[in-house]
Amino acid sequence: MEILDILLTVNFWAAAIRIATPLIFGVLGALMCERAGVLNLGIEGIFTAGAMAGWMAVWLGCGLWTGVLVAALAGAIFGLLHAILTVVLGLSQHVSGIGITLLATSLGYFTYRTALPNVSTPPRIIPFQPLDIPVLSDIPFIGPVLFQQTALTLLAFILVGLVAWLLYRTPLGLALRAVGDNPSSIEAQGLSVRGLRIGAVVAGSSLMALGGAFLTMSAFDAFFFGMVNGRGWICIALVVFASWQPGKALLGALLFGAFDAFQIRLQTEVGAFVPGQVFLMMPYLLSILALILVARKADYPRSLLVPWFKGQR
Amino acid sequence: MMQSKGQAEKGSVVLSLENITKRFGSLVANDDLSLSLNRGEILALLGENGAGKTTLMNILFGHYVPEEGTICVADDAGVLHELPKGSPSAALDAGVGMVHQHFTLAENLTGFDNIVLGTESLWQVWRSRAALRGRIEAIMQESGLTVDLDVKTAQLSVGEKQRIEILKALYRDVRVLILDEPTAVLTPQEADGLFVVLRRLAAKGLGVIFISHKLGEVLAVSHRIAVLRGGKKAGELITADADKRAIADMMVGRAVPPLQRNPSQVGSIILEFDRVSLKRGSMRQSLNDVSFAVKAGEIVGLAGVSGNGQSAIAALISGLETVDTGSVRLYGEPMKTNDPRALVAAGVARMPEDRQHDGVVGSMSVAENIAIEDLHSKEFQTAGFINRKAMRERADHGIKAYDIRCQGPDAQARLLSGGNIQKLILARVLERSPKVILANQPTRGLDIGAQSEVHQRILAARDRGAGVLLISEDLDELFALSDRLLVVHTGEVTDAGAVEGLDRGSVGMMMAGHSAHAAGEGRI
Numbered sequence: 001m002e003i004l005d006i007l008l009t010v011n012f013w014a015a016a017i018r019i020a021t022p023l024i025f026g027v028l029g030a031l032m033c034e035r036a037g038v039l040n041l042g043i044e045g046i047f048t049a050g051a052m053a054g055w056m057a058v059w060l061g062c063g064l065w066t067g068v069l070v071a072a073l074a075g076a077i078f079g080l081l082h083a084i085l086t087v088v089l090g091l092s093q094h095v096s097g098i099g100i101t102l103l104a105t106s107l108g109y110f111t112y113r114t115a116l117p118n119v120s121t122p123p124r125i126i127p128f129q130p131l132d133i134p135v136l137s138d139i140p141f142i143g144p145v146l147f148q149q150t151a152l153t154l155l156a157f158i159l160v161g162l163v164a165w166l167l168y169r170t171p172l173g174l175a176l177r178a179v180g181d182n183p184s185s186i187e188a189q190g191l192s193v194r195g196l197r198i199g200a201v202v203a204g205s206s207l208m209a210l211g212g213a214f215l216t217m218s219a220f221d222a223f224f225f226g227m228v229n230g231r232g233w234i235c236i237a238l239v240v241f242a243s244w245q246p247g248k249a250l251l252g253a254l255l256f257g258a259f260d261a262f263q264i265r266l267q268t269e270v271g272a273f274v275p276g277q278v279f280l281m282m283p284y285l286l287s288i289l290a291l292i293l294v295a296r297k298a299d300y301p302r303s304l305l306v307p308w309f310k311g312q313r
Numbered sequence: 314m315m316q317s318k319g320q321a322e323k324g325s326v327v328l329s330l331e332n333i334t335k336r337f338g339s340l341v342a343n344d345d346l347s348l349s350l351n352r353g354e355i356l357a358l359l360g361e362n363g364a365g366k367t368t369l370m371n372i373l374f375g376h377y378v379p380e381e382g383t384i385c386v387a388d389d390a391g392v393l394h395e396l397p398k399g400s401p402s403a404a405l406d407a408g409v410g411m412v413h414q415h416f417t418l419a420e421n422l423t424g425f426d427n428i429v430l431g432t433e434s435l436w437q438v439w440r441s442r443a444a445l446r447g448r449i450e451a452i453m454q455e456s457g458l459t460v461d462l463d464v465k466t467a468q469l470s471v472g473e474k475q476r477i478e479i480l481k482a483l484y485r486d487v488r489v490l491i492l493d494e495p496t497a498v499l500t501p502q503e504a505d506g507l508f509v510v511l512r513r514l515a516a517k518g519l520g521v522i523f524i525s526h527k528l529g530e531v532l533a534v535s536h537r538i539a540v541l542r543g544g545k546k547a548g549e550l551i552t553a554d555a556d557k558r559a560i561a562d563m564m565v566g567r568a569v570p571p572l573q574r575n576p577s578q579v580g581s582i583i584l585e586f587d588r589v590s591l592k593r594g595s596m597r598q599s600l601n602d603v604s605f606a607v608k609a610g611e612i613v614g615l616a617g618v619s620g621n622g623q624s625a626i627a628a629l630i631s632g633l634e635t636v637d638t639g640s641v642r643l644y645g646e647p648m649k650t651n652d653p654r655a656l657v658a659a660g661v662a663r664m665p666e667d668r669q670h671d672g673v674v675g676s677m678s679v680a681e682n683i684a685i686e687d688l689h690s691k692e693f694q695t696a697g698f699i700n701r702k703a704m705r706e707r708a709d710h711g712i713k714a715y716d717i718r719c720q721g722p723d724a725q726a727r728l729l730s731g732g733n734i735q736k737l738i739l740a741r742v743l744e745r746s747p748k749v750i751l752a753n754q755p756t757r758g759l760d761i762g763a764q765s766e767v768h769q770r771i772l773a774a775r776d777r778g779a780g781v782l783l784i785s786e787d788l789d790e791l792f793a794l795s796d797r798l799l800v801v802h803t804g805e806v807t808d809a810g811a812v813e814g815l816d817r818g819s820v821g822m823m824m825a826g827h828s829a830h831a832a833g834e835g836r837i
Contacts, residue, residue, distance in 0.1 A: 169438075169440060170438055170440065171431075171433040171434065171435050171440055174430055175431060175435060177419065177421060177422060178421075178426075178427075181421045181422070182417065182418065182420065184413070184415075185417045185418055185419040185430060186431065187376070187417070188401065188417035188481075189430050189431030189432070189481075190401050190403075190405040191435075299421070302421070310376070
């Protein structure tokens with residue numbers, strides 16, 4: 001098969017979207033936090049916590065959607081912790097975020113090991129199945145690429161629209177965009193800076209946890225150590241690439257998904273001549289390149305990383 | 314629309330502050346202050362920097378919580394109700410609007426979005442922009458404040474941003490509008506436009522509080538003046554009966570001494586620019602074949618419209634820039650460029666243009682900021698460690714001698730007002746009797762009292778034999794202090810000669826780029 005023919009296969013595009021899905025959740029979550037002025041480096045750990053909590057709920061006998069809810073709740077709890085540390089106490093967002101990542105990851109592994117002390121192969125659940133939507137799923141090419149994914153992928157795409165609507169079409173979104181740029185503008189209008197920021201971090205963290213839940217409940221059917229594998233960090237980079245806009249965030253996630261899907265297929269094509277690690281490296285290298293091009297002109301939310309205290313001079 | 318909250322009679326009390334006291338640590342910012350405002354009245358709150366004007370208004374608006382006192386705002390019927398403390402939303406609901414000195418605009422939003430921000434219920438899922446826009450446009454028409462609503466605020470000029478801020482308040486149907494130093498950022502034309510708007514709003518029944526430290530504009534726009542000094546009310550008077558001199562003294566708390574100028578004892582050349590050229594990215598940092606000299610015992614004023622090369626000259630003397638061609642000589646020797654420490658050791662004192670940003674390290678203490686240029690000297694070191702005792706002694710002396718008002722040597726420099734930061738810088742650079750002084754915009758933004766102190770310090774240094782290069786955009790200041798004037802325009806410097814015999818008109822022409830001859834023999 002010619003290398004470029006890969007790009008024309010249904011299989012490739014379906015894989016790209018599958019790989020992009022957790023990133024879409026994650027980048028939307030990170031975007032919400034940062035639009036409000038809070039960097040959430042807890043994302044990597046929140047992914048793990050979400051993956052673990054969602055899977056565990058289903059394994060214990062809950063329904064799949066209940067599992068998703070449990071994952072979101074786990075994310076919200078860690079988000080609340082991050083918000084208390086950074087918004088209420090005004091501590092360093094970097095330090096708190098890394099702390100949350102370490103805590104959430106370890107707590108996820110700890111819970112798993114405590115619940116299942118003696119298993120060698122991770123137990124499986126029955127994950128979300130590919131959808132079969134009448135008419136839509138039968139469209140040639142587009143059907144199998146977009147509409148034979150699982151429900152969580154569809155949810156991710158819907159959320160992009162919802163978050164965009166929230167940010168640009170509602171008074172709440174207006175306040176969110178303002179609080180990340182200049183909190184004084186919010187206080188001067190009689191709104192609560194803290195309330196808005198805490199809300200954004202909690203909601204954003206639940207979205208991140210859904211990214212993790214997708215891994216154990218849709219992409220795979222079990223929980224492994226190290227399965228998040230840097231996806232959270234990629235989201236942090238993608239937010240900058242997306243200039244904090246949901247539409248571009250979707251684009252960034254899809255691009256990354258496409259790179260990754262491409263490198264897997266390329267590996268089987270020319271893997272005999274080039275070491276596999278080179279291909280694994282490729283999506284990350286390309287993200288760095290894209291970031292260098294975009295981030296120089298990036299228009300950061302002006303109060304990102306800046307804690308705010310009432311009555312401070 | 315503006316009158317919708319104003320059925321009460323014009324002239325009735327709309328706001329009353331009683332016995333307000335606010336402390337920051339040991340500093341009493343407001344000491345038992347009382348104030349009242351009537352409908353349709355423009356009340357000027359006049360006072361020097363640090364007199365407590367802004368603190369009082371921040372208390373009124375709920376940003377700060379006072380230790381003592383009550384605030385009452387009238388309702389539609391003219392009945393006064395007490396305002397809960399520390400709640401901006403309560404102040405807004407009662408009809409108090411504030412235009413802060415540092416604008417509270419989100420720069421990533423349009424003017425429209427900034428105005429309606431927070432006025433709609435946060436939980437509605439769409440925004441009815443058309444209706445809101447109609448309301449804003451009606452207010453714009455009625456008040457005479459026009460501005461493009463669809464441009465991102467970051468791209469607006471300062472004057473336009475201020476208009477957005479005022480519209481923001483009017484949009485909320487305020488009955489009291491507070492403006493904190495509104496003209497500090499405006500050009501004279503923009504300020505005049507603002508005054509017209511304020512008078513129109515007052516005529517419609519709005520109560521306006523106008524905070525300022527500029528006497529002239531207070532006399533021009535207000536009906537009544539309340540003077541604050543050191544957190545207390547120093548006096549209150551009707552503007553029509555006010556005497557400028559008396560108010561100035563009331564503000565400063567003592568008679569402001571007129572400037573004493575002794576004849577200059579000019580010595581030899583100590584600083585010389587010899588055909589200096591410097592090309593950098595933008596014009597404001599470029600110089601073209603600049604030659605001039607500063608002698609000991611004289612003040613040389615550098616006039617010019619901001620951005621014509623002043624910052625390049627200042628950067629060279631400060632040791633932050635290197636020449637492309639030509640040379641800068643200090644005491645006849647080529648100056649070591651790009652070595653600020655050597656320059657300071659050689660007796661160069663630097664008063665930077667942006668004193669808040671370049672003049673002090675905000676998060677460091679007053680003592681550290683005073684000693685910072687000498688920290689490497691033996692005086693402040695013991696075996697490689699900082700001698701904190703010596704540093705504190707120097708600071709205590711500086712605070713006393715230069716009248717720096719702060720909580721003490723350990724206070725953070727960023728908490729000081731502009732005038733006190735400038736005094737801190739004076740305490741740092743003048744204490745070692747410098748031979749060359751670069752005074753870059755030394756009194757911009759300072760009040761009368763601080764201005765006069767800075768001017769006297771500079772004159773005293775010159776009488777002692779120092780050579781001063783005074784960079785300023787304020788012609789009054791240049792004419793009052795300088796012995797000689799230079800004019801800079803697009804990176805070129807012209808010698809305008811001795812101040813005696815110069816008139817403002819011709820200097821103004823030279824600032825605009827006309828040569829002294831073309832200006833029609835400006836010399837008398």
